[in-house]
Amino acid sequence: MSEKRDTDRLYLDYAATWPMRREVWRAMEVELDRGFNPASAHTPGRQAHRQLELARGKVAELLGCERSWVYFTGGGTLSDNLAILGFTRARERSRVFVSQIEHKACLEAAERAADEGATVEIIPVDETGTIDTGWLTRELGAETGRPTLVSVMWANNEIGTVQPMDEIVALAHERDALVHTDAVQALGKIDVDMSRTPVDLLSGTAHKLGGPVGIGFLACRTGVELEPLSYGGGQERSMWPGTQNPLGATGLAAALELAIGEREAVSSRWIELRDHLEARVLDEIPGARIHGGDAPARLPQLVSVGIPDCDSGAVLVSLDMEGIAVSGGSACGSDSGAGSTVVDALGLEDEPPYTTVRFSFGHETTRDDVDRAATALARIASRVSALSV
Numbered sequence: 001m002s003e004k005r006d007t008d009r010l011y012l013d014y015a016a017t018w019p020m021r022r023e024v025w026r027a028m029e030v031e032l033d034r035g036f037n038p039a040s041a042h043t044p045g046r047q048a049h050r051q052l053e054l055a056r057g058k059v060a061e062l063l064g065c066e067r068s069w070v071y072f073t074g075g076g077t078l079s080d081n082l083a084i085l086g087f088t089r090a091r092e093r094s095r096v097f098v099s100q101i102e103h104k105a106c107l108e109a110a111e112r113a114a115d116e117g118a119t120v121e122i123i124p125v126d127e128t129g130t131i132d133t134g135w136l137t138r139e140l141g142a143e144t145g146r147p148t149l150v151s152v153m154w155a156n157n158e159i160g161t162v163q164p165m166d167e168i169v170a171l172a173h174e175r176d177a178l179v180h181t182d183a184v185q186a187l188g189k190i191d192v193d194m195s196r197t198p199v200d201l202l203s204g205t206a207h208k209l210g211g212p213v214g215i216g217f218l219a220c221r222t223g224v225e226l227e228p229l230s231y232g233g234g235q236e237r238s239m240w241p242g243t244q245n246p247l248g249a250t251g252l253a254a255a256l257e258l259a260i261g262e263r264e265a266v267s268s269r270w271i272e273l274r275d276h277l278e279a280r281v282l283d284e285i286p287g288a289r290i291h292g293g294d295a296p297a298r299l300p301q302l303v304s305v306g307i308p309d310c311d312s313g314a315v316l317v318s319l320d321m322e323g324i325a326v327s328g329g330s331a332c333g334s335d336s337g338a339g340s341t342v343v344d345a346l347g348l349e350d351e352p353p354y355t356t357v358r359f360s361f362g363h364e365t366t367r368d369d370v371d372r373a374a375t376a377l378a379r380i381a382s383r384v385s386a387l388s389v
């Protein structure tokens with residue numbers, strides 16, 4: 001059975017969650033009868049421990065880092081919180097730089113750090129969503145001698161802009177700042193390797209890769225001190241205490257391995273699909289724009305369309321009624337009723353008001369799928385904008 005459809009449903013929201021892949025199920029199934037506590041000293045417990053450590057080793061190898069850097073957590077949000085609050089709580093007078101377009105998991109953790117006394121600075125982005133490295137260089141140099149963390153997501157979840165991580169790491173390290181990156185959307189889509197791009201902290205999550213929900217990791221370079229967010233039985237070397245999840249970790253490692261293994265082959269196909277969808281949208285929807293379309297680097301499988309003069313809810317509901325699942329800005333913001341802070345941060349001319357529709361592809365997405373979505377969007381946009389005038 002196909003993973004993305006029942007009957008004629010079309011799923012183009014892989015950036016929200018990439019449904020569990022058969023191959024990942026199968027990798028986990030092999031371990032299903034070993035659902036024991038890896039902290040137990042008996043034989044089943046030791047087997048579970050081996051399984052967990054096998055997964056940790058595989059994740060480390062795939063990330064280009066040491067096994068001891070990988071701490072399993074409950075997902076991307078928790079890893080981002082651990083990176084930012086773990087950094088500020090372990091240090092006096094710390095500073096944190098976060099970009100304007102971070103995921104809420106980082107923005108709200110930074111806000112919390114500010115409440116607790118850290119200085120938080122917001123890095124501006126240009127109209128493609130790329131951070132202003134000149135600004136960052138100046139501000140990092142303006143005040144030296146304070147423990148500083150720069151937290152910039154590798155790839156944006158709403159518009160797909162990929163940040164110049166090599167440059168960010170180099171300029172931060174030259175000024176004695178550490179770097180955290182939320183690589184949740186980048187992993188498996190673009191090349192992410194900590195041995196080549198030496199970030200100090202890196203967050204990931206399995207469910208954006210075709211793995212299970214509820215398991216993620218923070219990779220933390222040796223020597224980077226963090227204060228844990230919770231306390232208990234000392235698991236994950238006290239960084240993430242609580243009974244560990246070998247089954248989830250197995251699924252995470254399998255999903256990461258699969259995604260990285262097929263990345264090069266699938267991404268050239270994705271780029272063709274992305275370009276085709278964008279060309280059709282720009283051709284067929286008057287006034288439409290592509291958010292982040294001119295960015296120097298972008299995710300291959302994500303398209304954020306801006307449509308003028310259309311009610312966002314009406315467009316998304318109409319697509320859903322046609323069996324096409326997509327998001328507004330991000331899935332996380334979709335129940336808050338708020339517009340997209342990411343698109344706002346681009347500072348585009350928003351007159352008339354624009355609505356955002358995000359399409360994101362998976363390994364199964366075909367050209368027919370993209371054509372069906374483009375045709376439906378053009379039809380719906382013209383109907384909804386006629387109703388809006």
Ligand SMILES: Cc1ncc(COP(=O)(O)O)c(C=O)c1O
Pocket residue numbers: 016074075076077078080103105153155156157182184185205206207214216332
């Ligand atoms: C960039 C980014 N960071 C963090 C998260 C949160 O990850 P999780 O859902 O595993 O908590 C998401 C998920 O939407 C995301 O897209």
